[in-house]
Amino acid sequence: MSGAHTTSSGSGTLHVHHHFDSAEQQYQSSKLGLWLFLVTEVLLFGGLFVAYIIFRVLYPDAFHEAHVFLDKVMGTTNTVVLITSSFTMAMAVRATKMSNRAQANLCLIITLLCGAAFMVIKGFEYSHKFHEGLLPGGLFTNTEIHAPAAKLFFSLYFMMTGLHGIHVLCGMALITWVLVRNMKGQFDAEYYTPVELTGIYWHLVDLIWIYLFPLFYLIG
């Protein structure tokens, strides 16, 4: 738990802002704020999931025909990559709580690399789709697929994985920022709020992919 004083011997930079009575109050407020933000993220993606459900119910054959064009191997690899990154992120938070700066740095770097790997694999997938003309709605030019509503499948695919990818990039930016601050010695057992909050955000980004993966790649 965050203490109510700044330590003189420790290297962290706990600063209780003037409008808070204690470090604990500040910490709990930050956590509540982040969880509320996650609720808004769920509702943002929620609209897209609703669209997915509606169009899937309307055009099951088109979805079936279209989904085989997604690369299950790449998708599965990405899933493993993200789950691993969630694990290393949790390890980073744990290391910070134990004031183990070096281990936290290592775990954060691995998390970043996993995120980068995810985006690279995504990049390969997307460029393959562009190549095959498997594009959203009005840009669709592929001739192998016959169901007209397959265009909607790829619209959903790009919108949802695209928005998710933007969130992966934002998460990577946050992790980089936390890594830099950790290297400067700003976090320790007494003050680790940004690390923990970034971790919680990253877990949500992972969780959203856990839903996207089966919905697009697996169920036929």
Add this chain to the structure above:
Amino acid sequence: MDAHVSTGNYLTQSHGWKSWLFTLDHKRIGVMYFFTTMLFFAIGGLFALSVRLELLTPGQTIMSMENYNKAFTLHGAIMVFMFIIPSIPAALGNFFLPMQIGAKDVAFPRLNLFSYYLLLIGAAMAIIAIIQGGVDTGWTFYTPLSIRTAAPVVWVAGGVFIMGFSSILTGLNFIVTTHKLRAPGMTFHRLPLFIWAIYATAIIQVLATPVIGITVALLIAERVFKIGFFNPEYGGDPVLFQHFFWFYSHPAVYIMILPGMGIISEVIAVFSRKHIFGYKAVAYSSLAIAFISFLVWGHHMFVSGQSELASKIFSWITMFVAVPTAIKVVNWAATLYRGSIDYKTPMLYALAFLFLFTIGGLTGLFLAALSVDVHLTDTYFVVAHFHYVMMGGTVMGLLAGIHYWWPKMFGRMYPETPARISCALIFVGFNTTFLPQFWLGHLGMPRRYWDYLPQFTFLNQVSTFGSWMIGAGMLLMFIYLLWSLKNGAKASANPWGGKTLEWQTSSPPPEFNFDYAPVITEGPYEYGVKSHEEARVGS
């Protein structure tokens, strides 16, 4: 907690534009929001005057059909997204939420400043759209027109997206502030009703606004990448857009009205010198309204082609929102009963609210009734209904709050006589403008039409004349309020005898709100309660 001894007040403690643009003080941020949203109100109002001027005569009066479509679209979009949704929460809520709970600031001051800049950026995007010729889709951006029109929809949609985030982050900030920063003794059941209202509003902001975010994102993707969700050519459905849009925009109207209702609770109590009748009922009714608001969006879509069953269910559930709403109105009336009424301007606006909002609310029942709505939908009846609740409701609440809190915010009294004249002009003008519109709608005049049948001319002219009265009243108000900033009588700490915490500190407040940390020992409206007269602020 330590005692803060501050120099001067929050307005004078630092100078220069940087001390404003980079401030983290919730009071300064509230003031910046206040002037910004009032500017947008004036711009939206000018568009309204132009719309009404066009409708002074049948056929073309001052503008073409195409420009008329743009004028009413911009009136609606500016009023909804740039004025009425942000104004009370971000201006008055920002200023008074921390003060009324005994805190020094909101939970996240930097996020607060960021929210303000998001509003400015979103507004700038909307202004770019205006410069590029404006948008003609109506503020509701229904597909397929919003996909096909050449108008700069992407700029407006993008602006709405950014402003939506401003709203979300404000709501998030307020929820955390209310939960975590209350002073000792400030239990939930001792919170002023304005806080309950702002809190319920914040919940809606956080839950509903992301949905308009994804909706406008999809609209932009539709125009740029032709994703096809709303386009039947690709298997999509234009009515899906309406579902997405109204899932936010119905709760949004409660974002608009709840803060106004919160102000009415404050003003009626103080200017009746009486506790609010049924405090808990009024408090929890705010939460009930917030909850029910998410369940009724389909009542905007009775003629869209949605199933009869869906329409029946939405109609039935919509009736229920009248219950907590009526609870509030009845409790306010009961508060007035045997109160010691002081007819100062805030109270005049509160009384106007009671009358006008009741009309607005009752006419909502006509529209909620499925069979009647089929006749009245997209007519002027709807226009009159929502102006009665949004302007006769929220704006009257805002004006009550502005006058009530003006002395606290700026340390000056507004001049009472011009204020009463302005109030009378606005009240009479408002009814003159909008009462005829119920009749016009009942007779069948459609909304968003540039032209009308000759037999509708007289009522339209009465309505336009009313709009000039409103304009005059508002202009007078802007003038005397600005005048009072330098020339108004200096205000004492508590000119109205209020019992909520903001009145226990100087007018204007010091930088950190209170010179001594408050300790709360009683509820917010304990008039005539003998034991706790002076003991509200402990040290």
